[in-house]
Amino acid sequence: MPDLPALFADLVRLEIELWDAVEARLRAELGVGLGTAQTLAVVAAVEDCRVHDIVRGLSITVGGASKTVDRLERNGLVVRRPHPSDRRSSVIALTRAGATTDAKEQRLIAAELDARIGGVLS
Secondary structure, eight states: OOOHHHHHHHHHHHHHHHHHHHHHHHHHHHSOOHHHHHHHHHHHHSTTBOHHHHHHHHTOOHHHHHHHHHHHHHTTSEEEEEOSSOTTOEEEEEOHHHHHHHHHHHHHHHHHHHHHHGGGOO
């Protein structure tokens, strides 16, 4: 039987090391963190994206997602618009700057992951 606690510890360490490496590259080359990249990726992928879509996509709290969207909106990467069929909520969309940033982030993330783990995966 596998040593599940040891496997868990190894997986957590791997996640932390990958997060730190990708985060460092994003900050060095684009001046943004991995949280921003992940949020922009959800907004780009989900049509009529709402805060709850970000919550589900990233497994974060509603408060955390709202604060993240507020920050991204202040930075000109997303805009909030009234939802077309639900007056109680808003839709989050990438701005042109947000779409450009998202595309650059996704290329950097893919390159960093390929450099770190791509060679050991078939």
